[in-house]
Amino acid sequence: MSDGSSADAGWYPDAQGEMRYWDGHAWTAHTASNYIHAQKPVDQVVPASTGLGIGEVVTKPWTKRWQVWLVVACVTFLGIGAIGNATTPDSDSDAQPKPTETVEPAQASEQPATEPTSTPVVLLFMTDQKDGDSWVASDGKEYRLGLVNTPEANEKCGKEAAAFTRKFIASGFEADVYATDTYGRSVAEVFNKEGKSLNVALAKSGLGDDRYLDEFRHENPELALELDSAFLDSSVHDCKTTAAPVPLVEKPAKTTAPKSDCMAGYSPCLPIRADMNCPEIGHPVTVTGSDPYRLDRDGDGTGCD
CATH class of the missing domain: 2.40.50.90 (OB fold (Dihydrolipoamide Acetyltransferase, E2P))
Structure with missing residues (x-):
């Protein structure tokens, strides 16, 4: 700027509205489109060479500033991308909802459950x-x-x-x-x-x-x-x-002592002699003792039979 402009070095919109760097004396070749460090002030003092006069403030509606729209577009694009990443499944397997695992109860047996039965009691008699x-x-x-x-x-x-x-x-x-x-x-x-x-x-x-x-x-x-x-x-x-019961086994009948004139061991009574034979007696006798007359030859308990 050769007209003695007092504008400080910085980024200012040039005559075409593009942000260009003013080095304090003249415009440089650095513009916002080819220099990443370009400043984007909303209101700047414009050098005199722009035709607007040094010290004048360039005021544009913010909706007409392409830098604002560029920032809005970038933010919008990044926001949409972030939302898409959050909602888009990583793989096909993630796309499908995972079924909730449930513990299935044991399937009932085809045969109905039978209650345990106790062992039948075998009665004795x-x-x-x-x-x-x-x-x-x-x-x-x-x-x-x-x-x-x-x-x-x-x-x-x-x-x-x-x-x-x-x-x-x-x-x-x-x-x-x-x-x-x-x-x-x-x-x-x-x-x-x-x-x-x-x-x-x-x-x-x-x-x-x-x-x-x-x-x-x-x-x-x-x-x-x-x-x-x-x-x-x-x-x-x-x-x-009550009275005592009758015993099951009967007591043997008491025997009477033989008469003094009867030989012991015979019934009925036989007279006492040195010896007697069956022909003399003439009838059977029961031998109850030692059989002194030897009348029971066959030993069946009866003599002279």
Whole structure:
């Protein structure tokens, strides 16, 4: 600028409106299009050579400044690119939405589930009764009730105890065997079809006693405690107040002493002699002793037959 312009060095719009560098004295060849460091002021003091006069302010509407539109376009382009990158999947596999993994419940079996069933109980039955506390069962074993005792069959209340046991297990029984006695019998607590204990029932009825309870308590402590309570609550059975039953085995009839004039060992009476023969006697005799007359030749107990 040779006219003595006082404008400072800087970037100013030239006569064509392009930003050009003013070095403080004259315009240079550097324009905004070929120099990346060009400044883009909105309002600049224009050198005098532009025809507008030094010191005048060039004021253009911001919408007509191409630099503004260039910046807006760049920002818009970059913004669209950033949005596209954020929304565009990286690969085809990412384009497809990933299904939510769910844990499928186990497929039901084709066959309907069956509830577990308990093992069927096989009941035993009495086949040969010995007395109220022992018998042979349908499995071939002989059972003895544990820790409770009943009278023998020929003793007082033995018949009633045997009948009580038969009736109690008439529909079958289960045996909880826990020992074997010296006779090889299975010692057990016996339950009827309804699950009731025969051992305890006999104790409560008054037909059973505790003869062996203390001696063998250690073999089944739980049953022993139940029997302790049962014996305390036991009743007196009617059979204990009645007359003793007739024994099963009859006592032999008493024999009378032979007469003083009869030979011992014969019936009917034979006279006492040194010897006698069958022809003299004339009838059969029963030999009950040593047969001093040797009348029973064949040893069948009858002489002179």
